[in-house]
Amino acid sequence: FCTVYLAPRDYHRVHMPLDGTLRSMTHVPGRLFSVQGATARGIDRLYARNERLVCVFDTAHGPLAVVLVGALLV
Numbered sequence: 001f002c003t004v005y006l007a008p009r010d011y012h013r014v015h016m017p018l019d020g021t022l023r024s025m026t027h028v029p030g031r032l033f034s035v036q037g038a039t040a041r042g043i044d045r046l047y048a049r050n051e052r053l054v055c056v057f058d059t060a061h062g063p064l065a066v067v068l069v070g071a072l073l074v
Contacts, residue, residue: 020057
C-alpha cells in the first residue's frame with residue numbers, strides 16, 4: 001500500500017494509479033482529526049480513526065482499492 005499526504009499548499013485531487021472502473025464505494029464513519037505532525041504523533045491510530053471512503057475499482061491487473069481519509073486543518 002501507499003500513503004500519500006497533501007500539505008496545505010498542495011491541491012486536493014484524486015489521481016488513479018491505473019485505468020479502472022469504479023465497482024463500489026463504502027463510507028467508513030469516523031472522526032476528522034487533524035493530520036498535522038503534533039496531532040498525528042499524539043493520537044494513536046489516527047488514520048484508522050478518521051472518516052474514510054473506500055473506492056474499489058476493477059482494473060486490467062485485478063481489483064484496486066483507493067482509500068480517501070478525511071481530516072481537518074490539513
